[in-house]
Amino acid sequence: xxxxxxxxxxxxxxxxxxxxxxxxxxxxxxxxxxxxxxxxxxxxxxxxxxxxxxxxxxxxxxxxxxxxxxxxxxxxxxxxxxxxxxxxxxxxxxxxxxxxxxxxxxxxxxxxxxxxxxxxxxxxxxxxxxxxxxxxxxxxxxxxxxxxxxxxxxxxxxxxxxxxxxxxxxxxxxxxxxxxxxxxxxxxxxxxxxxxxxxxxxxxxxxxxxxxxxxxxxxxxxxxxxxxxxxxxxxxxxxxxxxxxxxxxx
Amino acid sequence: xxxxxxxxxxxxxxxxxxxxxxxxxxxxxxxxxxxxxxxxxxxxxxxxxxxxxxxxxxxxxxxxxxxxxxxxxxxxxxxxxxxxxxxxxxxxxxxxxxxxxxxxxxxxxxxxxxxxxxxxxxxxxxxxxxxxxxxxxxxxxxxxxxxxxxxxxxxxxxxxxxxxxxxxxxxxxxxxx
Amino acid sequence: xxxxxxxxxxxxxxxxxxxxxxxxxxxxxxxxxxxxxxxxxxxxxxxxxxxxxxxxxxxxxxxxxxxxxxxxxxxxxxxxxxxxxxxxxxxxxxxxxxxxxxxxxxxxxxxxxxxxxxxxxxxxxxxxxxxxxxxxxxxxxxxxxxxxxxxxxxxxxxxxxxxxxxxxxxxxxxxxxxxxxxxxxxxxxxxxxxxxxxxxxxxxxxxxxxxxxxxxxxxxxxxxxxxxxxxxxxxxxxxxxxxxxxxxxxxxxxxxxxxxxxxxxxxxxxxxxxxxxxxxxxxxxxxxxxxxxxxxxxxxxxxxxxxxxxxxxxxxxxxxxxxxxxxxxxxxxxxxxxxxxxxxxxxxxxxxxxxxx
Ligand SMILES: Cc1ncc(C[n+]2csc(CCOP(=O)(O)OP(=O)(O)O)c2C)c(N)n1
Ligand code: SF4
Numbered sequence: 001x002x003x004x005x006x007x008x009x010x011x012x013x014x015x016x017x018x019x020x021x022x023x024x025x026x027x028x029x030x031x032x033x034x035x036x037x038x039x040x041x042x043x044x045x046x047x048x049x050x051x052x053x054x055x056x057x058x059x060x061x062x063x064x065x066x067x068x069x070x071x072x073x074x075x076x077x078x079x080x081x082x083x084x085x086x087x088x089x090x091x092x093x094x095x096x097x098x099x100x101x102x103x104x105x106x107x108x109x110x111x112x113x114x115x116x117x118x119x120x121x122x123x124x125x126x127x128x129x130x131x132x133x134x135x136x137x138x139x140x141x142x143x144x145x146x147x148x149x150x151x152x153x154x155x156x157x158x159x160x161x162x163x164x165x166x167x168x169x170x171x172x173x174x175x176x177x178x179x180x181x182x183x184x185x186x187x188x189x190x191x192x193x194x195x196x197x198x199x200x201x202x203x204x205x206x207x208x209x210x211x212x213x214x215x216x217x218x219x220x221x222x223x224x225x226x227x228x229x230x231x232x233x234x235x236x237x238x239x240x241x242x243x244x245x246x247x248x249x250x
Numbered sequence: 251x252x253x254x255x256x257x258x259x260x261x262x263x264x265x266x267x268x269x270x271x272x273x274x275x276x277x278x279x280x281x282x283x284x285x286x287x288x289x290x291x292x293x294x295x296x297x298x299x300x301x302x303x304x305x306x307x308x309x310x311x312x313x314x315x316x317x318x319x320x321x322x323x324x325x326x327x328x329x330x331x332x333x334x335x336x337x338x339x340x341x342x343x344x345x346x347x348x349x350x351x352x353x354x355x356x357x358x359x360x361x362x363x364x365x366x367x368x369x370x371x372x373x374x375x376x377x378x379x380x381x382x383x384x385x386x387x388x389x390x391x392x393x394x395x396x397x398x399x400x401x402x403x404x405x406x407x408x409x410x411x412x413x414x415x416x417x418x419x420x421x422x423x424x425x426x427x
Numbered sequence: 428x429x430x431x432x433x434x435x436x437x438x439x440x441x442x443x444x445x446x447x448x449x450x451x452x453x454x455x456x457x458x459x460x461x462x463x464x465x466x467x468x469x470x471x472x473x474x475x476x477x478x479x480x481x482x483x484x485x486x487x488x489x490x491x492x493x494x495x496x497x498x499x500x501x502x503x504x505x506x507x508x509x510x511x512x513x514x515x516x517x518x519x520x521x522x523x524x525x526x527x528x529x530x531x532x533x534x535x536x537x538x539x540x541x542x543x544x545x546x547x548x549x550x551x552x553x554x555x556x557x558x559x560x561x562x563x564x565x566x567x568x569x570x571x572x573x574x575x576x577x578x579x580x581x582x583x584x585x586x587x588x589x590x591x592x593x594x595x596x597x598x599x600x601x602x603x604x605x606x607x608x609x610x611x612x613x614x615x616x617x618x619x620x621x622x623x624x625x626x627x628x629x630x631x632x633x634x635x636x637x638x639x640x641x642x643x644x645x646x647x648x649x650x651x652x653x654x655x656x657x658x659x660x661x662x663x664x665x666x667x668x669x670x671x672x673x674x675x676x677x678x679x680x681x682x683x684x685x686x687x688x689x690x691x692x693x694x695x696x697x698x699x700x701x702x703x704x705x706x707x708x709x710x711x712x713x714x715x716x717x718x719x720x721x722x723x724x725x726x727x728x729x730x731x732x733x734x735x736x737x738x739x740x741x742x743x744x745x746x747x748x749x750x751x752x753x754x755x756x757x758x759x760x761x762x763x764x765x766x767x768x769x770x771x772x773x774x775x776x777x778x779x780x781x782x783x784x
Contacts (some may be wrong), residue, residue, distance in 0.1 A: 050539060069508065070483065100483035129462070131456040132480055144456065144468040144480050146593070153472075154480070164442065271604070274433055278606055284433070290459055291542045311693035313603050314769045315687065317469040 011034045012061050017229065021110045021221025023178045023211045024120065029153055030184070031091065031118055032060060034192040044087040045079050047099075051093035054125040070101025076115045076236040087198060089116040095125045098134040098158050105164070112169030112203040119160060119206065123232060129165035130216030134158045137235055144217075157235065161208045165242035171203035173241040177210040177233065179225050186219040186238075202244065210236060252282060253309045254392040255315040259331050260324025260345075265379035269303040273383065275401035276307040276393040279385035285313040293336040298327060305392050320390055322382050324348055324365075341389055343382050353398070361385055363424045371421060380414045384421025395422065431606040436571045436596065437462035439607050442532055444576040445470060446609050450499040450669065451477040451717055453490040455509060458542045460532035460653040463504040484509040488529075489517030495525035498624030500582055504530035507548050508539065508596075511556065517591055518577035520558030522639025524654075526585035528578065529563075529593045532601035535764040538665075542647045543764020543783055544598030546685060549741035553714040560651050562658045564592040564665060565713040567684040571605040577711070579612060584665060586617045588657055595713070597737055599686045599766070604688065622781070661715055668717035669722075671695070673706035680706040680781050681772075684713060691735055693760040693769045703780060708732075713742075721749040731755035731781050735772055738762055 006083050007013065010032025018024045035041045044062040048054055050069035057064035067075040072090035080088045082125040097105050097119050102225035108115065124142055126129040131144040149157075165173040172194055187209055194205035210232050212224035219227055240246070254271070260266045270286050277284040288301040294391055302315035323329045326349050332353060336342050341359045347366035362423040363385055365378035371379075393417065402414050434442070440463050444452065452471060454464040464480060471478035477494075481487035493499040506511065510531045518629050520527060521699050531552065535545040550556075552565045564584055564718045568574035575597055581592040625635040641647035669688075672695050673680065683693045687708040695705045706728070709719045721732075731754035734742050740758045759775040 054539070068539070095456075101484075102482060124455055128456040128458055128461050129463065134482065145459070145467045146465075146469050147472065271433075274604060276434055278431065284606060287599060288432075288602055290602050291596070294662075310689075311696075311771065312690040313605075314690070314766055316770075361763060 001238045002119045008032045010041055010061055013033065014015050014058060016059055017055055019215045021214045021223045021224065023054070026178050026184060027118065027120055027168065027187075027211060028053075028056065028059055028211050030178075030188045030191050031089065033188065034195050035062065035087070037092050037192065039185045040087045042200065043085065044089070045083070047076045047079070047088070047090040049092040049096040050127070053091055053093060053120065054127065056091050057134050058138055066176045069101070070096050071104055072096070073104040073113070073115070073117065074102065077108055078114060084114075085092075087116075087195060088114075089118060089195070090119065090197040092121070093126065094123065094133045094135040094160075100162050105160075106167070108200055109167045109204045109206065110165045110168045112171070114198055114201055114203060115199045116205045117161050117208070118191065119208040120211045121160070121208055121232075121236065122211040123211050124218055126213045130213075135160070137231055137238075141179070141205065159236060161236075162204055167204075169204050170206060170242060172197050173208075174206075174243075175208040175236060175238050175241065176211070177228065179202070179210070179212075179228050179237055181185070181234075183238070196246070208236075210238075252305070252317070252392060254303075254305045254319050255298060255317065255389055256303045256305070256319045256320045256322070256386070257315050257335060258303065258322045259298070259328035259332055260348075262297060262299040262336035264324050264424070265376065266299045266324065266338065267301050268324070269379040269383050270303040272398060272401050273303055273305065273386070275405050276387075276398040279397040279400055280391070280393055282307055287313045292352050298325075300328065300332075310397050318384060322386060324379070324382070326350060329353070341386070342387055345378060345388075347378075359389070361425060363390065363421060365421070368420050368424075369417055372416045375424060377410070377417045378412055381421035381424075384418035385425040386421075386423035388422035428489065431608045433604050434571065434607050435462060435602065436574060437532065437572050437601040437602045438466045439575050440578060440594075440601075441466035441470060443575040444474075444502045444528065444582075444646065445474070447579045447582040447583065448500050449476070449502045451479075451490075451494045451501045452770050453479050453481050453487040453494070453501070453503050455481050455484050455487050455505065456508045457484075457509045457546070459534060459601050460506045460530065462601070463530065469664065476512075484512035485516065486741070488513040488520075491527050492516055492523070492525065492637075494524065495520060495527045497627050498620040499707075500526075500586075500624055502530065503530040504532070506532045507536050507545070509630055510551070512550065514551070514557035517535060517554075517563065518559050518561060519639050520591045521557075521563070521654075522559060523637050524589040525591070525637065525716065526589050527584075528581045528585055529591060530578075530719045531593060531595045534596060535596050540613050540665055541764045542598065544600075544686065544737060544766060545762060545764055546597055546687070546737040547739070547741065547762060548595065549713065549738055550737070551685075552658065553710075553716070553745070561654065562590075562714060564588070564590060564660070564661060564715075566592070566594045566667075567713050568594065568596055568600065568713060569685050569688050569709065572607050572710075574600060575609060579661065583617065586620075588661055589623075590661070592655065595685075596684050597687075598764075658700050665712060666715045666717050666719070666721045667711035669707075669709040669711060670710065670720060671707040672704075673708070673724050676704065677706045677725070678722060679705045679730045679733050679776055680708055680724050680728050681735055681776070682708045682710070682732055684710045685737075687735055687737055687767075690769055691772065695758050697769055697773050698776060705776060714744045716749065718749040721746070724752050725750060726753055728756035730781075731757065733757045733759060733776060733779060734745050736760040737766065
């Protein structure tokens with residue numbers, strides 16, 4: 001993948017701790033560039049999750065909060081209600097958002113909380129060393145599904161974007177991916193749009209980003225991209241799930 | 251009295267933790283007391299890895315090694331970090347293919363082995379750890395080589411046994427030099 | 428004699444529970460105990476038992492509540508932040524008098540803290556982290572072998588008293604490997620669960636209710652009095668501790684538990700060479716606290732006691748309540764995942780004993 005990066009004011013010039021090839025870094029950049037282009041870095045407050053991106057508070061140049069595992073949307077709610085003119089986002093992994101933090105994200109969306117959530121779905125718990133996530137695909141082997149995820153015993157993966165798009169408080173929900181240059185550009189557009197709608201005061205906005213975890217998938221970065229394309233995209237179809245600014249979206 | 255407090259240190263993926271494990275198994279083979287304590291956490295991701303191993307005919311107190319009778323290092327940061335943990339008269343084993351400086355200490359035994367090269371000759375760079383372990387066992391005599399081989403046979407991968415055995419022997423030669 | 432195997436603490440926890448007849452395990456990943464869940468996910472399905480990764484620690488402990496109320500042996504495992512989330516459930520389990528085993532492989536706090544070994548959950552474990560007048564039996568093993576043995580005891584004690592039991596180790600104990608032996612244990616005569624477990628009537632006349640709600644104050648008070656009676660029994664019968672090097676006249680007695688107590692034993696040997704006579708009281712049950720151990724040495728200990736912890740003095744109060752002002756109680760600890768070296772502890776001992784001799 002040939003993506004050339006200009007430095008962005010949205011990120012601090014520090015080395016990150018992410019594994020080689022991990023796409024968390026790209027996603028950070030897309031968020032940071034969007035904030036910079038919208039000229040809102042100064043009034044943005046981000047909320048970091050518990051997961052591999054726990055140290056995101058060291059990387060984003062805006063003010064940051066660190067939340068307990070899964071609670072970022074509640075923390076963001078507290079921030080936005082205190083400082084209604086600010087731009088508030090959460091950045092969360094699939095364990096953080098779709099397992100332990102399910103209640104918080106569902107209710108933030110249902111309340112139409114004027115925040116933006118960036119949801120990084122890599123089908124696994126990265127930080128703790130590769131356990132099953134709520135988004136782990138059927139049959140996928142992880143540290144806690146050593147015989148492959150058996151949906152009869154361990155349940156089915158959650159399509160979070162589709163689920164949240166049923167809630168009236170959510171105004172914009174899109175699933176994107178960072179597996180190719182074209183998709184990275186689309187992801188950027190989606191993230192920027194989500195922030196724009198937040199700034200316009202429309203309601204809750206949500207962008208799910210399909211991401212890779214070479215380390216815990218046990219694949220090279222290149223193989224991981226292919227695995228994402230072959231396995232994740234068919235299960236988690238890309239596209240806009242809801243957009244109140246467009247009348248009809250399937 | 252048989253007693254060794256050992257630190258193995260290097261990068262993740264070099265077999266640092268398994269080196270320690272095989273030695274612990276070999277110690278058990280001889281009815282010695284053993285403990286093995288790894289570093290853990292996100293720094294393990296391609297970063298540094300180390301473990302403390304104690305082999306003793308006495309009861310083992312703390313499993314953490316502060317003052318090591320032997321230190322094995324497989325990269326420069328580990329040498330910088332642990333050179334001063336070796337007790338006076340102790341042993342420092344260095345993979346000289348990966349560490350680009352000399353040891354500073356003069357009050358300890360230092361064995362330098364081009365372990366990457368030696369391992370490659372034997373079959374694969376991946377078993378450089380075994381070369382170093384061979385030297386450790388030969389020099390300290392903390393366990394018999396047969397016990398270590400038995401541990402490898404029982405707990406290692408079958409298909410690597412012969413290669414590992416050769417690597418251990420090569421390492422032992424360096425210790426005899 | 429069973430064979431000794433070299434095993435990581437966290438995996439030994441899983442195997443010990445399996446051998447103790449644990450039917451269900453509910454957990455959620457967290458460093459440094461994640462290997463417990465990984466081990467259970469491999470083993471439990473193979474022997475027809477239940478492993479389930481819950482969506483959170485809150486869910487996991489409530490799954491435990493459900494399984495315990497159904498009368499099966501059940502365990503959950505976590506580390507500090509996760510155990511904080513379990514507190515509501517633990518209070519309900521204690522209130523409903525259900526037996527279960529809870530593992531806490533402690534890491535540094537407060538908040539997200541760190542992931543390195545600590546003992547800073549002492550208050551939470553021994554003083555009741557949840558609401559209400561309840562107690563947990565808390566075991567603090569100092570080796571992988573002792574952890575295995577205590578987990579097996581924990582299931583029995585939980586069943587005997589119908590009470591949750593916690594086994595608490597620091598991160599080191601979960602991560603280290605030591606030889607362990609899974610001993611053949613005599614089957615204990617345990618009270619039947621048939622007169623309280625909610626298993627479906629199956630012809631039984633009276634229905635069973637698993638509950639901790641008592642809206643009438645008189646009834647809740649009666650319930651609390653019953654619990655207190657049970658806790659008094661536990662204090663009488665279940666105290667465990669080790670006294671090390673405590674014969675004769677002593678300069679100082681160290682008090683420490685878990686892995687730190689092993690460092691203290693090294694310190695005692697070091698100081699003996701310098702002519703200082705130092706003993707060690709090692710609580711194995713943190714609750715009930717081994718008060719009587721202090722009676723045995725208090726009059727023979729010249730400079731008093733030194734609590735050595737991976738926390739900021741949380742055990743000191745319990746020691747003071749045992750020593751009752753008869754001798755000074757000092758404290759030395761490191762926190763945040765830092766582990767003291769024997770030399771540091773020895774220096775503190777020498778300082779108390781009036782400088783190096
Ligand atoms: C209450 C609590 N439970 C568990 C943990 C341990 N923990 C840290 S990160 C994490 C999961 C992270 O996975 P995910 O959200 O998918 O993000 P990723 O690391 O894959 O980016 C867990 C379970 C914790 N810190 N706090
Ligand atoms: S563990 Fe996975 S998600 Fe975490 S930084 Fe590494 S590659 Fe990325």
